[in-house]
Amino acid sequence: MPELPEVEAWRRALDGPVSAFPVLKAGPAHVATLKTFDPPLSALEGRRLAGAKRRAKRLLFPTDDGELVVLVHLMTAGRLKFLRSGEAGPKAPAFRLVFQDGSQLVLTEAGAKKRAGVWLLTPEEAEVELEHLGPEALHIGTERLGEILSTESRRLHSLLRDQRAIAGIGRAWANEILHHAQLSPFALSRELEPEEVERLALAIDAELTRGLELRERGAKDKRTYRVHDSLGEPCYVCGTPLARVDYEEHTVYYCPQCQTGGRVLKDRRLSRILR
Numbered sequence: 258m259p260e261l262p263e264v265e266a267w268r269r270a271l272d273g274p275v276s277a278f279p280v281l282k283a284g285p286a287h288v289a290t291l292k293t294f295d296p297p298l299s300a301l302e303g304r305r306l307a308g309a310k311r312r313a314k315r316l317l318f319p320t321d322d323g324e325l326v327v328l329v330h331l332m333t334a335g336r337l338k339f340l341r342s343g344e345a346g347p348k349a350p351a352f353r354l355v356f357q358d359g360s361q362l363v364l365t366e367a368g369a370k371k372r373a374g375v376w377l378l379t380p381e382e383a384e385v386e387l388e389h390l391g392p393e394a395l396h397i398g399t400e401r402l403g404e405i406l407s408t409e410s411r412r413l414h415s416l417l418r419d420q421r422a423i424a425g426i427g428r429a430w431a432n433e434i435l436h437h438a439q440l441s442p443f444a445l446s447r448e449l450e451p452e453e454v455e456r457l458a459l460a461i462d463a464e465l466t467r468g469l470e471l472r473e474r475g476a477k478d479k480r481t482y483r484v485h486d487s488l489g490e491p492c493y494v495c496g497t498p499l500a501r502v503d504y505e506e507h508t509v510y511y512c513p514q515c516q517t518g519g520r521v522l523k524d525r526r527l528s529r530i531l532r
């Protein structure tokens with residue numbers, strides 16, 4: 258799933274193009290993709306977008322008259338593409354906006370399952386839709402992070418992925434961040450020393466910034482991730498083969514030397530069954 262670095266890179270790329278011309282035609286949209294029906298998509302026609310914004314892993318396209326907001330959540334397989342006038346695009350995108358110069362913003366989704374969503378909302382409705390989200394992960398700072406970590410006792414990998422606690426991080430960047438911070442994915446949030454909280458805050462910024470820079474240059478997953486999805490590859494710090502453990506429907510990647518003091522973690526689902 259695209260996370261903060263990926264979505265922010267797309268936002269930066271889309272910001273100028275989507276606001277260059279007013280919307281000529283909005284839709285059609287796949288019935289599973291469009292989550293709202295009132296106002297109708299046609300309400301966008303003739304209006305100009307004010308650019309692209311982002312909140313957590315969602316993209317927002319407010320109209321420049323301040324009356325409407327297009328909210329897009331790409332989930333795992335959704336992708337947005339801006340097509341210049343005359344540029345060939347997909348025949349049946351899940352959602353399409355055509356601008357007055359003939360350029361288009363199209364949403365496609367690989368696979369049969371349609372999970373990505375588009376909402377057409379008023380700014381007030383958009384606020385309600387987003388109000389459950391925690392503070393943005395990038396530049397969260399040691400103090401704020403410390404407050405979040407101390408609120409409840411949670412495993413770090415799980416807490417970092419919880420959008421209500423901290424917004425924008427998913428399983429891939431949680432792996433990268435925890436490795437950078439040299440903390441166990443299963444360390445308990447309340448048990449961190451102040452120095453470890455600081456290390457985690459620094460790691461969040463360092464990794465999300467690194468990811469954003471790479472994604473803006475068009476880097477693929479293989480070049481972007483150093484820990485995520487890299488089972489058996491040498492740790493970039495110590496050379497130990499990276500390990501993997503299944504946890505809460507997720508696969509966690511980590512370095513047994515840098516992060517867990519030489520301990521290889523047991524599969525939690527398996528050990529629960531065997532207990």
Ligand SMILES: [Zn+2]
Pocket residue numbers: 492493494495496497512513514515516
């Ligand atoms: Zn290591």
